[in-house]
């Protein structure tokens with residue numbers, strides 16, 4: 001598994017928070033603010049859903065992989081804007097290991 005990719009990207013995203021807006025796409029998103037970043041997350045979510053439907057029809061998953069990468073990237077920018085690193089999400093997923101989604105939901109609704 002390429003967990004090094006997330007760590008390297010997170011370090012770049014952190015560096016871009018103080019970079020000039022005209023020097024970097026990520027810095028330009030931070031300069032435009034949270035609403036613009038959330039707009040991109042929404043756009044990429046929809047493009048990912050459409051790519052998943054298209055993959056079923058065509059049997060070609062390449063667009064779905066591309067769009068999911070765009071979605072993950074923009075959610076990482078969103079988290080970075082709010083001073084949350086990917087390790088917080090990885091820790092939360094790790095916490096859920098061996099916790100059945102059905103059990104978790106049943107306990108939540110008690």
Ligand SMILES: N=c1c2ncn([C@@H]3O[C@H](COP(=O)(O)OP(=O)(O)OP(=O)(O)O)[C@@H](O)[C@H]3O)c2ncn1[C@@H]1O[C@H](COP(=O)(O)O)[C@@H](O)[C@H]1O
Nearest residue numbers: 009012013016023024025026027028040043069070073074
């Ligand atoms: N992984 C990515 C990455 N994935 C997607 N994108 C950009 O995200 C944008 C996706 O937006 P769209 O597909 O909607 O394209 P668009 O029409 O150009 O976007 P808008 O003008 O509508 O905002 C494109 O500009 C992509 O190039 C990314 N830009 C940067 N990274 C990583 O972030 C690092 C820092 O990037 P810079 O800040 O640009 O140096 C890079 O080295 C990469 O590792």
